[in-house]
Amino acid sequence: MRVIGHVAVNVFKESVRDKILYNLVVFAVLLISASYLIGELTAGQDVKIIKDLGLASISIFGLLIAIFIGIGLVWKEVEKRSIYTLLPKPMRRQEFLLGKYFGLVLTLVINVAVMTLALYAVLAYMQAATPENIRASWPAPATDPAMLKAIALIVLELLLVTAIALFFSTFSSPFLSAMMTVAVWVIGHFNEDLRNYGATIASPVAATIAKGIYYFVPNFAAFDVKLQVVHAQPIPLRYLALTSFYGVTYVAFVLLAAVVIFSKRDFK
C-alpha cells in the first residue's frame, strides 16, 4: 500500500507539473462567461442551462483527462525507459500499475471537486441575484444538493474510463489505446440499443454479436443522470448503490486484467 501511495503521489505531481490542472481555469472561465451570457438572453431557464452546462463540462473535462492521461500512464514509462529504474526498486509490478491508476484517480477527484465547487459558487451567485418570484418557478433550488448524486456517478464513470484506458495502455500504443477507450465509451453509451438489436434485425448472428457486446462492454449510460438531476427528478439511493456496485466491480475486473497482462510483459 505504501508503494502504491508513493507512485500515486508522483503521478499527481506529474499532472500538476504538466499543467493538467489548467483545465480548471478554462472550466471556470467557461462557466462564468456562460452564466453571464445566458442571463442576458433567457429568463428563468438560465439556472437549468448552467446546471446542464456545468455537469456536462465536469464530465467532458474529466473524460478528456481520464482518456488522454490514462493511455500514456504506462506507455510513457516504457517508451521513455523510466520504468527501467523504477521496477527494480522494491515493488511488485501490480503495485506500480495500481499506483499509476490511483494517481490519476487522485488527479481526477481533485479536478472534479474543484469544478464542483466552482459550479456551486456560480449557481449560488445566480440564486442570490435572482428575484424571489422567478426563483419560485425553478423546479429545484440553484444549489440543489441532488447534483452531487450526478457528480458522484460522473466520478464513478471516470474511474471506469481510467481503468479501461490503463488496461489498453499496458499492451498497446497511445493512439490505439485512445481509439479503443473512446470506442468502448461510445458503445457503452448505446448499450441499451445493443440489447434490443435482436428485435429489429433478422440476422440471428448479428443479434448474438450485439448481445455479446452488450454483456461485455460496460453500460456507461447507467452513470448518466445529469438530465434527471437538472429537471429535479428523484434519483433513488438504491439506484445509486447498485450502479456504484456495478461500476466498482467492473473497475476491479478491468484492473485485474491489466495487472495480469502487465505482470507478464517484457520491457525490451
Next chain:
Amino acid sequence: MDAIRTEALTKHYTVGFWRPRPYVALDSLTLQVGQGEVFGFLGPNGAGKTTTLKLLMQLIYPTSGHAEILGKPVGDVGVKRRTGYLPEQPYFYDYLTAEELLAYFGALFGFTAGERRRRAAALLDEVGIGKERRLPLRKFSKGMLQRVGIAQAILNEPDIVFLDEPMSGLDPLGRREIRQLILRLRDRGCTVFFSSHVLADAETLCSRVAILAKGRLVTAGRLSDMVAFDVRGWELVVSGLTEAALKETQARGHVTSATRVAEGRYALELPLTPPPEETTAALIARGAALVSLTPVRDTLEDFFVRQVSGATDSRFRETA
C-alpha cells in the same frame, strides 16, 4: 553463497511479422559471481549484455533457465532492497529535480523523510551534482543524467550494484570519478557487476570478467588469463622529422608505416624489434623531437574477432 548465479539462462525474442522466428538474444548463460567482486561483463554491442541485466532485474522474463541473486530468485522484493541498478542511457522523470527523484526512490525503499534528504544530499555530492540538483532533470546533460543514474543505483547502500555501461556519456573526468566510485563501493564490500564494451574500464577495475559474443558466453575468468596483453608494436609520434630521415629509417625496416600528421610531425608504427628506444634515439639524433611513444596491444575487439571468427551459426532459430 554466490552474489549472482545463472543457470542456462536463455532469452529468445520473436522477430518478423509475416514469418515470426525466434531470435536468440541470450543462449544458455551459466555464470557465478562471488560476493565482493568487481565483475566486468564484456562484449561488443549486441552481445546480450543488456539482455542479461534486464533478465537479472526481471524487466524481461527468460525463455528458459534460471537466475538467482543472493540465493533468491530474481524479482524477489527482499533482494530488490539489497540491489541497485543503473540502466543503459538512463532516463528519469524530467519534471522532477535530482533531489526530488532521489527522494521519491528513497520513499519506495521506505526511508523516512529525513533519511531521504540526507542520502540524496550525500549521494549528489558524491557523484558531483552541485547546485543543479534543484533544476528539473529535463535541463540535465547526458553526462549529468548518468551521474544521477549512478546516485539512484546506490541510494540504498546496496550489497550488489548492477551498472549497464556506467561510463557511457561521461567525459574523461567523469569516467575517472566513476572508476573511483566503483572502487570505493568494492572497498565497502559491495559486489559490482558492470557491463562494458571498453576493455580499459575492465582492465582497471575488474577482479574477474565474462565475455559475451552473439548471445553466448565466450569465456569467464580473470581478464589477464584470457587476453594476452602482449605488446605487438609501438606507435611513435615525433615532430621536426625530415623526409630524408624518415625514408632512411623506413629503408632499414624500422618503421612499418608512417602517417603525416602535420608539417614535420609524423605518427609512426614501429615493429617489436628493434626496440623502440633504438629507433627513437636514431630519429632524435637526426633532429626529430619525441612527442609520444605508446605500446600497441591487443584490444578486446581483436580478441573477439579471434574468438568468434568462423562462427557462422545464426542467432535465428528455425521453427519446425
